[in-house]
Amino acid sequence: MNSESGSLTCMVFSYVIGGAIGALGAAMLIILGNWTGGQALFAAVVLAGVLGTFFAVFLCGKSSGPVRVGTAGSTAQPAAPARPETPAATASPAAAPQSVAPAPAPAAEPAPAAPVADPVAPAPVSAGEGTRPAGLDAPREGGADDLKRIKGVGPKLERLLHSMGYYHFDQIAGWSAHEIAWVDENLQGFKGRVSRDNWVDQARLLAAGGDTDFSRRVDGGDVY
Template identity: 45%
Template structure:
C-alpha cells in the first residue's frame, strides 16, 4: 500500500468522525428548541472544523530525514602519517630583480626648480589724517559786556533825578542806585559793552536802555538841557 492510499483512508476516517460529531450537535440543537435550519448549519460548521482539525493532526505527512552518508565511505587517515607540505620554491635573487630593476641614479629625472617666490606686495601707504586746526580762543574785544563804573554814593550827597529819562520810573531809579548809578553823566558816558551789560542785568527791565535811548537823553540832561519828557516830569505831569 502506497503512502497516498494510506493518507486517503486516514482523511476519510477523519471526515466520517467529524460528520458523526456534527450529527450529534444537530440532534442537541433540535432537542434544545433550535430550528431545523439552524441545526443543519451548526452540524455543517462542526463537521467542517473538526474534519479539518482531525485531518491535520492525524494525516499530515511527516518529513523523513535524509540518509547520512556512511562513515565507511570516508577514507580514513593512516595513523601516524603526517601530511607533507609542498616544497617551498626558493626564487633566486637575480630572477626576482629582473621584473623590478632599480634604475641608476644618473637616469633619475632632475627635480624641477622651485618656483621663484613672488615678491611681497608693497604695503599700501597709510592715509594721512589732516590734523584738526587748533581752536584759538578769540581775543577779548571792547564790544564784550562790561559792567559800568559804579559810585559808592552820589557826588555832593545829591543824586540827579533819573526819572527825567524816559523809561526810568521810581522802581527802576532805585535799581540804578543799587548798581551805583546816580548821575546823568554816568549814563551818558556808557560804552556799547556797558549798555549791553545793563540791558542784560536790569531785572524786569531788560533791553530798556537801548529801546528808550537812555544815552541820548542823558547827554542832553547832563549838559543842562531839557527834553519834552523831562519838562513833563518837572511840571509834575508824570509820577
C-alpha cells in the first residue's frame, strides 16, 4: 500500500467516525432535547463534517519531513557554496609627496667696488642759503692762478675750488655776499673759511697785481 492510498483510507475512517458521532448526537437531541427529526438530522450532518475534518487533519496529516539533499525524487538543488568575496583591491598607498628642494637663492651680485675717492671730491650743489657763483669748466689761457697765495687756502682746498670751477683771483674777488654765503656753506670740510679768512679782499688785491704778507711768504717758499 503506498502513501496516497493510506492517506485516503485514514480520511474515510475519520469521516466515518465523525458521522457515527453525529448520528449519536442527533439521537440524543431527539430523545433528550425533543428536537424534530429534520433538526436533529441537520445537526448530525454539521457535527459529522466538523468532526470528520478534525480527525482527518490531526490523525491523517503527516509532515513530509526534511528533504535530504541528494535523495532520489528530490527536486531541491543543493545550495551552491558561497563564493568568497573577492577581496577589495589593495589600495595603492598614496604616493608620498616628493620633497621639492627649494630653489637655490640667486647668488648675490658682488657689490660694486667703491670708486676711489678723489682727494677732493667736487662740492655738490646745495639748496641752502645764498647763490652759487658762476664757475669755469677749465682755467683760462695761461693756467690757473696760485690760489694758495690766499691765506686760508691750502693745497687741498685749492683742488676743491678747482673742482667747483674757481681757478682765478678775479673770480673770487667778484663774489657778492650771497655768493660768499653759498661757498661758505658748500666747502665740504672747510665751511665758513671764505668769511673767516676774508678771501674776497685778499683776492681783489692779488687780482690787481698786489701782494699780501701771506702771499709774499708763499712766494718765498716759507709756507708750502
